[in-house]
Amino acid sequence: MFVRTTDQRLQPNRLGDLGFTSAPTSMVKLSEFTYRKGKEIFGEKEPAEYVYQIKRGAVRSYRLLSDGRRQIGAFHLKDDVFGFENGENHRFTAEAVIETTVYLMKRASLQSMADTDAAISRNLLTMTTTNLEHAENHMLLLGRKTAIERVAAFLIEMDRRTGSNNVSLPMNRRDIADYLGLTLETVSRAVSRLYYEGVLSFRGNTQREIVILDLIKLQGFDPQG
Amino acid sequence: MFVRTTDQRLQPNRLGDLGFTSAPTSMVKLSEFTYRKGKEIFGEKEPAEYVYQIKRGAVRSYRLLSDGRRQIGAFHLKDDVFGFENGENHRFTAEAVIETTVYLMKRASLQSMADTDAAISRNLLTMTTTNLEHAENHMLLLGRKTAIERVAAFLIEMDRRTGSNNVSLPMNRRDIADYLGLTLETVSRAVSRLYYEGVLSFRGNTQREIVILDLIKLQGFDPQG
DNA sequence: CGATCCTTTGAAGGACGTCAAGGTCTGTGG
């Protein structure tokens, strides 16, 4: 039988209470914008003028080495907040993985709100801590897990974040590889192996629509803890 | 000639202004404690009762996989603050790398101080952001850098943090390896190579006392940026 | 000054990367 946990507490960046959707609109001007697939939302080292929340779509945040090697630090999905910086500049480049609509908020407004509202200030700390926890987990993955373990961990993460065993991946194999510190071929081989082991199958006629058939067995591939 | 930057702004966790050393002692009870080499200061998932600042010594923070694979997330050196958690429990195990004396402060005291003092609250956010930036840099290293690049980056980091080209490493090769996502043999080979390339030499009769002879050349091994 | 820990170095193996080819899916224009 198939068991699913519904615990959503670890969902990263879900912060409707940051002021994006619930704050008095009299205080905050809330606009939105749509980016086509592949378009850059902001670049590394650019001034951090806005904070974003995803209404629809998916975003990748990454850094590059001088020779083009890329490390994706996080994928941002529906409702996730991203682009918040404590300092002046962005530390990542953010791009739309697919067509993506975001809510925008001026960082300066958020800062001033935080100065007067201790609750918002605490939320900024909570949000940063959530990002830190994600990065800490990812360091363990990148430093010490094998290819199959990384791919399993990725699928488990996507399963948890979408809250469904029908995982629709917006990103391609190269994006996944650059998130997991692998090559796209190694990711492909790992997914194939999980398919042949009966852990997952594909839906429709694309390899991006994945059905987790056996979450317990999948978790057995990831030695977390 | 040998060039050195004196920019210390990125020094992680240096927070004398957190209340550890400069706050009115009438408000805060400040005690200290000494741990012998190898002793655990706190364990993963334990309640986060105290926040620590290093008076003397060095500390490693790490997480384990079930089969014993270890990822060290950070080394904490003199003046660094560590063990601060926004949540209830520690997310890492912390151990003294060598004999280490720390200042202790009750987390609850810090929390209550933050509630009344916005400056302290901002410092907590800044500290968490500093940790996040370090983790982000480390993800790039673990995901996309080669062995020699990782070791070079590590030596550059230690050089910067100690503010001296005479780097005295408190940790052994295994610790370095577990920080860099490598094996101790690979670290040893990389250090040897840098020695034979004239980038560094050793001081005294131990391999832990390293002299950076050519920081520019060393930086050439690390493709950061 | 002996026991233990740490580091280096060599040799061999393996996991993942690289290179290459072919298949599938999607969108577009005829």
Place this chain on the structure above:
DNA sequence: CCACAGACCTTGACGTCCTTCAAAGGATCG
């Protein structure tokens, strides 16, 4: 509706960087 181009994915063969295994030479400390 079909043809075609381009993007994406899989799979195989081979290469390589790092790990594993092993041994020997310091360094440290009782």
